[in-house]
Amino acid sequence: MKTVIRMLLVATALAVLSACSTFSDTGRDEYARSQGKDPAASADEASPSEKPEPPYDVRPLLKPAKKYFGVAADGAPAKMTAIESFAKSAGKKPNLVEFYSAWGDRYESRLVQNSWDYGALSFIAWEPFKVSLKEIAAGKEDAYLRDYASSVKELNLPVAISFAHEMNGFWYEWGTKKATAKEFVAAWKHVHDVFDEVGATQVIWVWSPNIITPMPKVKLEPYWPGDGYVDWVGVIGYYAATGPSTYATLFEPTMAQIRGFTKKPFIIAETAAQAGERKPTDIKDLFRGTAQRDDVIGFVWFNFDKETDWRIESGPLSKKTFREQSVNGAFGFDVAKP
Template sequence: MISHPRTARVLRPTRMLAAVMLASTLLAGCTTFSGKGRDEYNRAQGEQPGADSSAGASASAKAEPPYDVRSLLQPAKKYLGVAADGAPTKMTGVADFAKRGGKKPNLVEFYSAWGDQYESQLVQKTWDYGALAFIAWEPFDASLKDIASGKEDDYIRTYAKSVKSLNLPVAISFAHEMNGFWYPWGSKKATAAQFTAAFKHVHDLFDDEGATQVIWVWSPNVVNPMPKVKLKPYWPGDDYVDWVGVIGYYAATGPSTYKTLYGPTMSQVRSFTKKPFIIAETAAQAGERKPADIADLFQGTAERSDVVGLVWFNFDKETDWRINSGPLSEQAFKKQAADPNFGFDVTKP
């Protein structure tokens, strides 16, 4: 478990789907959204000219079609992601990571607290940089029970409408590490049934609002610290999840290989779904073993066709997880990141 940093945030006030979808567009798989959600966008394409009265709108303009995220779900190459200090509010940490790592990341993760508005500017800024935004949405200020029961619907709908309005792809991980005991939505303070009900309810409200630009990420912690907490009861179902975002770090003690760190979790997951994995949060603790850990992470990810990439937690927090914690670590990361299997243009996957 890592205590996550927060980006500066705005406190609560409170793009293509064609009409005819060719088979070739389906090669990357399907999103979890229902036909109803997609129909919302088909109807939007038929809006009458002039319906948008905002300044400068062309009288003959048609509604912009929704961003179709399917090509981003299982791309031919793998994501090279990062969570970096201050990003994406300030991209200096991402730029430094890219310089030291020898390659620009194409996915940037940041953390958003429940009650925050959808941070459209940060998602846009990330996209303009050439990366997909990945938001870890943390419900600190609302219980899973209340979310599932509808008490937070106004907030969720407002958030979903903003996602739809921006019309850029975004990955969202709701209530990550739910199988752990360290968060208020975790195993000690909430049940698996409450988690799945809340996850499904949030997804359904986005669907209802037609916010189909989301890649939904279900993100358990690796099961090693709590082997008795089984994952299947926490599974919302294939209709609700696009990526399985496994979270696990190479620490000084404990599992130290890809197989022992991620294997038990992936084996459990494969017993109930074939959805692709992404290593949603990882890094290696500073020390003599770190260069080997970095190599193991990249090579393990490269060898598995069902893992779409990784996200490196590039912080000096609690311990120095940064790729530049030592010269050999930085050198190892740069060597592994040079693998052409990692990194691609998310705007043209």
Template sequence: MSPLIRTRPRIVLSALLAVLLPAGTTACTAEQSSAPRAPRTQISVGTPFTPYDIRPLLKPRKKYIGVAIDGVSRSIAPVAAFNRGIGKKVNMVTIYAAVSDHFDSRGARRIWRAGAIPLIMWEPFSPSLATIARGAIDDHLRQFAAAVRALNIPVAISFGHEMNGFWYPWGTRKNSPADFVRAWRHIHRVFSETGTTNVIWVWNPNVINPVPRVALRPYYPGDSYVDWIGLIGYYTLTGAHTFTTLFGPTMRQVRRFSDKPFIITETASQPGPRRVRDVADLLKGVASSRDVIGFIWFNYRKRADWRLPARSPELLTFRRYVAADIFGFDPTRS
């Protein structure tokens, strides 16, 4: 999320946020993962088994509907409640994790059994991109990759989202585009060497409008390392955006160097007089865009309340639009 609207867990908010967001909200506190390291996964690269074929999921005939929602690390109940509210089952669920965390196999399996692909927003708070690129945590990366391989379901991974912004330690203030690309490619190679082929790799910039205009191409690892182009952008009270103005400039810039499918990995509308229109605009935009294969709604209360309240006009609008046949499918049966 851009510094105008940053709301997600594990984040340090810039002072700019406190100025631009509504009075009375409080900044969330940065969290460093204290999760224990996972024991080495007992799986050999040569172990005979049939790896999950992710190819049918990369360009689906229908659209993904996803949600990022609090409590999913402990239970699938929040996702089930969200499904009841929108009248349709989501097929992608976000997990936020630090790069130092071990792979949450139980959580990923729980999401898959509910009919959704887990998307890991993999955040390199520590160590630095340069440290990752030179191989200092390769043992940990191999353990993580082996655990993903052993689970053998499709897992989407977005490493270092919003790398084109200044509000994260892996962003523009402390790193060059080359640092990011080297770290990304190194992680991808480790997964490949471990035989982990069930990952959907999601390269995930923040939209270039309204954040500072940072050229995206230097941050792109290359089509051989990426499956989807993720987009992060929010409808806020500080800007009267439409789908075209919010996502269009970024999509046009990306199309100069890649034709990979787009997926909106974080979006929501800030409560206010335009919220019903924003929800309708978002869903009409996703439905009508051939290049956009789906979206994930950020259903958190962090600095603003991005959740869809029960029986609210915005929820009813959301429910009406996602009832269209173009939205939703069961990836576990693809």
């Protein structure tokens, strides 16, 4: 489990503008021009079977007209069998596939390609285990960072990356017990800036705090790197047997606090409902709440049987309810032509 629920259950061409982040609209345009490309050309002209011209323009994916229908599933996307099984149960193909990568792992180009070939955008939760945020911010990991960013650039497919998620919690090495908000921001900005220098503009940057319920005294604004460094705000929270049990009580207090310092779009970066009688109601609540908010662009369902059975297949009524809700036309779209 990637959330506090477990506690409950136990100088390349990219130096084009000194005053503008490469990942801003202006910066992405400038980089495209430096590569001899027309920034006005639409990224949706390429089909999944065609290799898009570099650099891939991720901007159409940032605020799509419809919502992401995402999943994280055991063994995926190294193998897509779990995704295919989920799609069969859900009655709809997911268009966002999340997986987890430890700091030091190479960029999993094959996994990103697997997702894209299936018709889904990859979403990587990049976890800085066995390295401190101070070391990252100080540049001690730059060789690895540059290699990773170069691989992203070389593959030239869009990818969402969430660095050091749930930083406002205490259960990770980069969390509140071992790192400060200032150290987190410094590390985040440094990682982003190295990608900027390398020219890996194919990244959608996802800033992902845990919901504030378990640690209400930890304010989120000190952890905010700034609008120029973030594309999506990924909120992480689960419908557990105890605690908040509605969209309004589970997610919206956190969203309200975040709206005090940014208007970036939300995505529910990780969620699921604990098996039990309430699960069908929780599933309906998730779909309804996400559909009703224009500033929430989708969700990722954690479809694992881990510490408890979060899968939509945990019971026949849960599966039936999820399938009924997924029919909603607001969810799902072609990521190659958003």
